[in-house]
Amino acid sequence: MITLYHVPQSRSMRVLWLLNELEVEHRLVEMPFDGSLKTEEFFTRSPAGRVPALEIEGERMFESGAMVEYLCERFPERGMGRPPGAMDRMAWLVWVHFAETVSQHVAALTLQHIVLGDEASDAVCRFERARLRECYDAIEARLSTPVENRDYLLTGGYSAADICVGQAVYMARHFVRTDDCPELSAWFERITERQSYLDALPGPEASRMFQQDFYG
Template identity: 45%
Template sequence: MIRLHHVAFSRSFRILWLLEEMGLEAEIRHYGLTDGSLRAEEYRSISPAGRVPALEIDGITIHESGAIVEYLCETRPEHGLGRLPGDPERVPFLEWLGFAETQASILASLNMQHLFMGDPSPASPAVLRLEAARLASTLKPMEAVMKKRDWLLPSGFSAADTMMGFNLFSAPYFVDFARFGALRAHIARIEARPAYVRAREKDGVQQFYSKPFYPVPEEA
């Protein structure tokens, strides 16, 4: 039995997509960010921090996207989506997994300030401007890589790309992608993958972005 605890359009989509790439059937349990379901005692017994993803597999429960990705790749190497010790791409593979969380932490900050702190938001426009600039600065090295190849690693598609499944689809809410042509092409390649399409069909409807773009508000 494989069971993924999931919120639509969140970091847990990374794992949903990777499971589809591996052809692994999983039960998907859906939660909401604002309905209290992640704070319920039943879920806290699974994920003490009340966060997603949480993956029940092989008789254990694993938290944190990067840890889950590494575990799946190392216990299911036949799918060729990880880079195991000794592989010349092992270090860049791990670097991309870590970079995905560096980028996601900025997205989480922007989500919190734009979406979850009330309206009108008490967040400082100066802080929002800084966070949007920080996010854009993390997109620039990815743009440079995507100008040279189709996927993050030279050898081709890997689980490192699935770790960006949350980031690349959330970032355009805060950063204008008109200047990131290579990343737009990369997103189109992702959207053409059958496993990605299947994962989106299982993902559910995102319920927190109500606008297509969130600009930095004017100074008071």
């Protein structure tokens, strides 16, 4: 049995989205966005008190990028990964981990707007929004590459790379619109039509970090 400890609207969403896409049985433990992550019990699952935390056959993982790589290797039949020697292997690794580049700027803006609130720094917010726009530009450039079937980040089609970057963009859109990036916007619409994504969204009773958007 796979157990995922999850907070809606956090990096754990990318692992939940992937589990849904892999169609593997799993148990979801939804954690509130509060001090329950900083308990001694949860530290045994994630030593930094962060989500996601993943339990699988008695072993525990606490880094989302590692979970994505491991799950794709563990369940290769769905084609979400790219094994060593595959045509798209290098690009798959780059884009899976590029999601963290996007997410670090999202995290900085979340700190400013959600945690600091009235004490937020306008200068920091402007800087982090500018960096997010640069990330959007990188994705737009990739999707604009004139190759056949460039509907997804990889030439070989939909993969966990789209899930990871898609989840990061899902979060980033709370702060920076994607209107000026037509290829990114079309790609995001394509991947978020999938049932695996819809099933990873917060339910009506879920605790949420974001109740509104914070456009600058």
